Amino acid sequence: MIIFLTTVFLVILILSLFMASSLSDQLDFSKRVTKVKNLIIKDTPSTMLIKLKGIKSLKKIDFSLSQAGFYSKTALLNFLSACLIFSVFIAAWCIFFARYEHFPFLIKVLLPIIGFILGLELPFFYVHLVARTRRKKIQQALPDVITVLSMYVDTGYSLNNALHSTAKDLRYYAPEISQEFSITANELDVTNNYHETWQALVKRVNLTELKTLVAALEQSYKYGVSLKNILRNLVSQFNRERMVKLEERGARLPIYMSIILIFCFLPIMFTIILTPLILRVVDVFKRMY
Numbered sequence: 001m002i003i004f005l006t007t008v009f010l011v012i013l014i015l016s017l018f019m020a021s022s023l024s025d026q027l028d029f030s031k032r033v034t035k036v037k038n039l040i041i042k043d044t045p046s047t048m049l050i051k052l053k054g055i056k057s058l059k060k061i062d063f064s065l066s067q068a069g070f071y072s073k074t075a076l077l078n079f080l081s082a083c084l085i086f087s088v089f090i091a092a093w094c095i096f097f098a099r100y101e102h103f104p105f106l107i108k109v110l111l112p113i114i115g116f117i118l119g120l121e122l123p124f125f126y127v128h129l130v131a132r133t134r135r136k137k138i139q140q141a142l143p144d145v146i147t148v149l150s151m152y153v154d155t156g157y158s159l160n161n162a163l164h165s166t167a168k169d170l171r172y173y174a175p176e177i178s179q180e181f182s183i184t185a186n187e188l189d190v191t192n193n194y195h196e197t198w199q200a201l202v203k204r205v206n207l208t209e210l211k212t213l214v215a216a217l218e219q220s221y222k223y224g225v226s227l228k229n230i231l232r233n234l235v236s237q238f239n240r241e242r243m244v245k246l247e248e249r250g251a252r253l254p255i256y257m258s259i260i261l262i263f264c265f266l267p268i269m270f271t272i273i274l275t276p277l278i279l280r281v282v283d284v285f286k287r288m289y
Contacts, residue, residue: 058076061076061079061080062075062076063203064124064127064128064131065079065127066204067131067134067135067204067205067206068127068128068130068131068134069130069131069134069176069179070127071179071183079123079127082123083119083120083123083124086119086120086122086123087115087116087117087118087119087120088116088119089119090115090116090118090119090122091112091113091115091116091119092112093115094111094112094114094115095111095112097111098111098112134176135205135206135207137174137176137177138174138176138177138180138205138207138210139207139209141170141173141174141176141177142177142207142209142210142213142238143235143238143239143242144170144173144174145166145170145174145177145178145181146213146231146234146235146238147235148166148169148170149162149163149166149231150228150231150232150235152165152166153227153228153231154228159188159217159227160185160188160189163181163182163184163185163188164182164185166178166181167179167181167182167185168182180201180204180205183201184197184198184200184201187200194218194221195218198214198217198218199214201214202214209238209241212234212237213234216230216231216233216234217230
């Protein structure tokens with residue numbers, strides 16, 4: 001019971017550690033990595049894990065957290081602390097489990113080591129899973145978001161103002177892409193380097209449809225092409241692609257239904273039909289012999 005309650009507490013703690021309270025509670029990658037580097041001098045719970053992972057990989061870990069939508073100032077440090085807590089907890093649980101079981105000595109030694117490594121990798125798996133789910137949600141909502149963005153551009157809004165308004169209007173319908181658009185719009189407000197800002201958005205999301213959108217926006221900015229026409233064409237293209245994907249899913253339904261029919265319904269039907277026949281045959285053989 002104690003182990004179960006401790007596990008629930010750790011899960012709730014780690015889920016709350018990564019969430020940013022607001023968009024203003026954000027730092028770029030270099031600042032957050034530098035902050036963790038400075039904390040190495042101090043005696044923190046994550047010092048040992050930071051040394052184990054190496055300073056060079058901190059930026060990669062921070063980038064993975066950003067892809068999963070964790071933009072808190074202390075997201076990187078909290079993530080490393082969560083890795084350490086999980087690894088120590090699972091290793092301690094393995095030691096406790098091996099102590100009361102009659103395992104060979106080698107297994108008693110290897111079990112805590114395997115538990116430590118597993119606990120170290122579980123937060124990475126969780127972040128990867130969250131990033132993949134977030135990417136799918138952005139992909140599903142992108143055509144509707146571009147439709148709203150094109151409506152604001154049609155009414156005479158500049159691109160920055162259109163991004164701000166789109167992010168504000170869709171913060172409940174599509175919070176993931178709303179967050180990304182808000183970050184991009186804030187960066188565009190303080191810098192004139194459009195190319196780096198858009199490429200940073202592409203790297204964070206890593207989505208083919210978003211790469212197409214960014215390439216079209218960069219062409220509009222570079223060559224003076226009408227942004228309104230580009231967005232309309234993109235909306236039509238993305239809607240067609242979404243319809244094609246839905247048609248492909250519909251075309252696969254008969255295959256899935258056949259699998260369900262073969263493995264679920266047919267065995268039951270054969271059982272109902274053949275059981276009386278088998279019982280009669282058995283009864284006949286009993287009478288004969």
